[in-house]
Amino acid sequence: MKLPLCIVGCGNWAGEVMDEIHDMTDEFEFWFASRDLGKAKAYCNRYNGTGAFGSYEEAATDSHIKAMYFLTPHDLHLDNARLACSNGKHVLVEKPIARTIQEAQKLASVAKDANVSLMIAENFRFLPTVSKAIQLIAEGIVGKLRSVEIEAKGPETAIEWRASRSRTGGGRFIDAGVHYIDILVRLGGFPDRLYATELLPKIQQIDGEDGIAMIAHLPGDVTGTIVYSGSTPTTNRVSRIEASGTEGVISFEPFGEEVLIDTLDGQTSFPVESAHRGLRRMLQEFRSSIVEHRSPVMSAIEATKDLAIVLAVYESTRTRQTVDLVQPIIHR
Ligand SMILES: NC(=O)c1ccc[n+]([C@@H]2O[C@H](COP(=O)([O-])OP(=O)(O)OC[C@H]3O[C@@H](n4cnc5c(N)ncnc54)[C@H](OP(=O)(O)O)[C@@H]3O)[C@@H](O)[C@H]2O)c1
Incomplete structure (x- = not known):
């Protein structure tokens, strides 16, 4: 199964991650979302993606997208996850999971209530x-x-x-x-x-x-x-x-x-x-956890311990x- 994954937040780390994973096209279909459509299109062209969105909301509500990978500032991780979960998308969110334990707990419960997979992108x-x-x-x-x-x-x-x-x-x-x-x-x-x-x-x-x-x-x-x-x-x-x-x-x-x-x-x-x-292995684990309906190795529990x-x-x-x-x- 090819997982349609939207890379959300076309900043520095998104570029470095894509440099390492862009050829994983047997496993993923890459889409890109930015607050600026031009940026999303530029990333999409550079990494041979499938499509681009000019807002995170547009990506979250698009029926092609099954999972969203948020590479955004820490204060946005909870709201970003809420957006994805409320639209039934699986979530991969950059480390740290959140800024406080309360935020991390909310993030985990939002994913649990939506019955979607949640993994923290701790590549180490x-x-x-x-x-x-x-x-x-x-x-x-x-x-x-x-x-x-x-x-x-x-x-x-x-x-x-x-x-x-x-x-x-x-x-x-x-x-x-x-x-x-x-x-x-x-x-x-x-x-x-x-x-x-x-x-x-x-x-x-x-x-x-x-x-x-x-x-x-x-x-x-x-x-x-x-x-x-x-x-x-x-x-x-x-x-x-x-x-x-x-x-x-x-x-x-x-x-x-x-x-x-x-x-x-x-x-x-x-x-x-x-x-x-470790980014390829990290993405493989995210996809496998979804396909196998199991908790990912880098779960909210593990990430909250680190936090x-x-x-x-x-x-x-x-x-x-x-x-x-x-x-x-x-x-x-
Ligand atoms: N695993 C690692 O080794 C590693 C390394 C570096 C960073 N990270 C993590 O990756 C995440 C992003 O870091 P980064 O270095 O890529 O940061 P960055 O270059 O500043 O990019 C962050 C992106 O988030 C989006 N964004 C949405 N709302 C924003 C707002 N209000 N202010 C600023 N940006 C906003 C922007 O994308 P759009 O304009 O396209 O919407 C921006 O380009 C962080 O969680 C960071 O901890 C992880």
């Missing part, structure tokens, strides 16, 4: 490097896990809606840092407490933070750390994950093609399939206190 969930590292940890190759350490730094610019705390729900961490939370939870589990601090001085003039350092207590007394900066002025982007155990260290770069094991016996490389940024950690990080930076966490409840 589909990276083979992360899956391989999880498998190696489970096999005990580095012994008992002691720490998961994540360092991610790069020069990014946050302008327009991205500079507004009320529109993003925070700063750079809820936007790009949330990917690393997803990795942390998958490798080490959901934390029961954490402490975080903002990196200062701020380099970007945005309402929210442009860098965070956090330390979390994970199940089994594993320590999790993330140092994330969305504005380090360097050409050398860093994105390094390490999982250290009693018998060695697993390390990888998320978009890399190998996972390394380092022990006292030496270093071993485990190659993984090249999946670029809860981001929000606990913000609480800790505000209060300068350790924050206790419980997993949020989402009925799906």
Whole structure:
């Protein structure tokens, strides 16, 4: 079954996503919607799409469209999902699921009531490097896990809606840092407490933070750390994950093609399939979940867990206190 999928919001990320998935035409029929018909038509022509809409409402009410993929600012995710669900369309919405837990819960219940599939477009969930590292940890190759350490730094610019705390729900961490939370939870589990601090001085003039350092207590007394900066002025982007155990260290770069094991016996490389940024696998999963009438891997529940950690990080930076966490409840 070819899924007629409308790409909604023809911005930067929509272009990068389409660069990676445009040839998945055995599985998808691509349509485009923008508030500006000219933009939608330009994307449609560039990516050999089927059709274009000059408004999101037009796309949502068109009978050809079966699913909508929203690549829009965070403050619009709930309203966008409402629009799709009220017209019976399946929803793929960019990360973060929402700005608050209440918003995320509403988003999930809107999809549940409409009986449509809802998936959050967290592409890091589909990276083979992360899956391989999880498998190696489970096999005990580095012994008992002691720490998961994540360092991610790069020069990014946050302008327009991205500079507004009320529109993003925070700063750079809820936007790009949330990917690393997803990795942390998958490798080490959901934390029961954490402490975080903002990196200062701020380099970007945005309402929210442009860098965070956090330390979390994970199940089994594993320590999790993330140092994330969305504005380090360097050409050398860093994105390094390490999982250290009693018998060695697993390390990888998320978009890399190998996972390394380092022990006292030496270093071993485990190659993984090249999946670029995981977007093709993510789209495949969205389509399969619809065809198979099942909940997608990156469900509202999973995305809300990530959001809860981001929000606990913000609480800790505000209060300068350790924050206790419980997993949020989402009925799906
Ligand atoms: N997974 C990842 O790695 C990744 C990377 C980057 C971004 N993202 C996510 O993708 C989403 C979009 O990010 P982006 O970088 O593509 O942002 P962007 O370049 O600003 O594009 C956002 C698009 O949303 C639409 N939009 C609708 N109402 C809007 C409004 N009131 N103000 C501004 N834009 C509005 C616009 O499309 P039209 O004018 O065509 O309607 C705009 O081009 C966000 O949720 C972001 O977190 C994910």
